[in-house]
Amino acid sequence: MIKPKTTKRDTREELESLVDQFIKRNGTIQQVNMGESGLVDGKYNTSHIGFNEPKQDRTPLNHVVAAIQQRKHTKSPTTPAAKKRPKKKIIYDDFGDPIRWVWEE
Template identity: 45%
Template sequence: MIKPTKTRRQLHQELEQQVQEFLHKGGHVNEVPRGLSGRLDANGPLISIFDGTSQEDRTPLPEVVAAIEARKKPNLAQKLKKPRPRKKVILDDFGQPLRWEWVEE
């Protein structure tokens, strides 16, 4: 049997009750001014967590990339080799349309 999930209102009330119990037992909440950062040097740039030599540790695989690209290109080559037929108007000597013909170029 599946336990029914709590609604947002129930979760909010439960959290509010826990906060009130904490405060009633003598706990206190430190207020932090808005805009204050937890970083040591908030004026400097963010420090990357991806420090290291990952660029140097990579193994070049040009033959794999070439094989993948080669699989993509036959589809394009087939489309370029076989153009779709198109309708062409056939005109009489006076420039009036006579009929339409399908032509392959």
């Protein structure tokens, strides 16, 4: 049996019922300013931002790129040329009905 997809309306109703149950059990909702929940001690949490280390020097690999490009543009003599295979062609009469098959090269 296929499980029906939950719609946005179903999700909203479920959340509203959960909030109502929380409030009925004497739960309190704390109001916070927008963006405040992302702050740590009143400042943005920068420990997860990846700019703490100094800039590293890159290793030049121009000779490696040149070797790859050269291999890409040189054709290897080991690959044989593809032989042309005969193709099967259908012959039609004047009314468009098929008559017979013939092989063409």
